[in-house]
Amino acid sequence: MKKISLYLLLSLAVLTSCKDKLAPVSPDAIQPVVVTEQTVFDTDDPAIWINKKDQTKSLVIGTDKENGGGLYAYDLQGKIVRQFVDMARPNNVDIAYDFPYGEGVIDVAVVTERNANAIRIFKLPELVPIDGGGLKVFEGEATEEYNEPMGIALYEKEEGDTKVFYAIVGRKNGPAQDYLWQYTYQTHADGKVALQLVRKFGAYSGKKEIEAIAVDRELGYVYYSDEVEGVRKYYADPVKGNQELAFFAQTDAKRDHEGIAIYKKDATTGYLVVSNQQDNSILIYPREGEANNPHEHRLITTIPVAAIECDGLEITARGLDPRFPQGMLVMMSNGKVFHYYDWTKIQEKIDQAKKK
Template sequence: MHGSNHGLLTPDSLFVKKALITLTLMFGFSAHAQMPSIPALYETAVALDPADSDDPAIWVHPTHPSLSMVVATHKDAGLTVFDLSGRTLQDINPGNVRYNNVDVVYGFRLGNRTVDLAIASDRKNDRLAIFEIQRASRKLKEVTQQGIPLVFTAAGAKSDGTNTAYGLAAYQTREGQYRVFVSQRKHGRVAELELVTDGKTVGSRLVRFIDLPQQKVDDPQVEGMVVDTDHGILYMGQEKVGIWKLSLQDAQAQPQLIHAVKPTGQHLEADVEGLTIYDAGNGQGYLLASSQGDNTFVVYDRQANNRYLGSFKVAGGSLDGSEECDGAMVSSINFGPRFPQGLLVVQDGYVKGVEGQTNFKLVSWTDIAEALGLQISVQTAARR
């Protein structure tokens, strides 16, 4: 059951909000001179090549949201867990892995316990890597089932480390099943997997494959994905093509391209990355995407045919901004005084403009909403 309280912008910003909404409805944010720059409030430690920051997931603490964490992939360096000030809580690097994307699910039944899970795509070994999130210690413990099936590699074959598990999005179905969408590197294919358990560890089984229509691009892979559980929709970011939308309520549904990259589309500069949803309650909210080619973030309505609402950059302030962002995640939970209306975490592909240095930035949703005239919501109960 969703619990939400809808906040209001301050009176001083009300006129600006109305003007921004009017301009957005009439023209969109096409004038780059007026594109807002939103400063990050915190950042994580810099990862140095070959460690490579990629994708974050936000885990919401069940009773004390200020103790929530960011679980993030560092590819060859495994996973890192951060607090909401960007401080490192745990590094997990088992070796011989390449964790690409990560997501979180809540309330999974493991034996006689109910736990939260962090699920990563291991692109080197073409499988899922699954971790129990231990609430008291705020540490992760691996619970991947031994011999978990490979995702795209034929049975009995060995992963080639290339045509393998890449992007990832996890969710709980309306029937209570836990599912994971995993995209295939270098292909326009997405696998839907269901999580299974023997009571002590967690594995997966294949449900189906989803194939996007063939495109005339050199690299047709999908990476950024997110599931809108309220509306039963999977959004897929095909890096060189655009954002696809697929109904999960109709088994015969086909993917629909809703926003193409430039020059066919207007607002996305390839690659399309980091899809994430800000949940404003009652089915309302926003779909965000990283427009990697021009270092911007694009905001679409979660409803209303996903119409374009505006764009912004993460830049300015005492910290450097985000360039060539890969992964991103937003949450509308009240995390306390620093992030009272929600939190956006984005990857920075060039810390201070230096190649081979990456990290994550933590941005207040309040700052984004006020700049673009977006709705502010405070979710006090929902963890999903």
């Protein structure tokens, strides 16, 4: 009995200690329309798959970050409708449409599997793997943490009559330069999907890690969070070079700059949204930059949200159903869940900030 009592006391002490470390949620925080069902371990990063035939049947694809975790598909009500589990610590996920495979094209989710030193590719919406068990990344790196993939963002560009599919991958640790590796992924004649390394690029402060990556496909830029330092911007197209175009948000976050996503008002304007993790808020920047400098991204406003210590987030500007008429923001939150937010509420806050 004494052993059991002592165990209970220690457990309560640990829970209390963890609770004390959590940042408080602001009373002015925007509340989610939907909170998803829980996963087993620890949600981390979402992506949004748009169902082209019926947008109301679109899915949120999210990772459960732990050995034994996996990839989950949620409907717009937050219910888990599919899952692929027993993975070696899946981390981040992104989605591409119309990927050539077999005799046609499919939509895919591409996921980093950190403890397998690989990325995984799944056919959507079925969550069926098509990668033969995983495709290795960061091969040849001598240091263990240098080959542990974490962040990922996908990019496509037209080359003549074909489309080239790229995966830009970040990792747990790496050198001060060439932290990100960019690969093409394609289906070969034998039906197998393979990677080819095309470039290494990207500066790193060395202070924490680089996990969150987002690509603006229309404008051709890639953004990533150098977590405690700020957000860096480069060209997404390898042929345009490896020069850093911007390094912003350096003094805007409480500590960690985490998830990055892009709200697209049209082909060239909108907002860059960054998770301010320890503040339980999001940072809003102009996607198009300033009138005289497209690479100058000044903070528009900080908006408190109910999501607690958000790692990853994603946005669509499409009105998926009447609850999300101007689009939806999805955010990871503590509690093994994701939150769905109505963009209308966020836009109201942005408009108020612009009037001040």
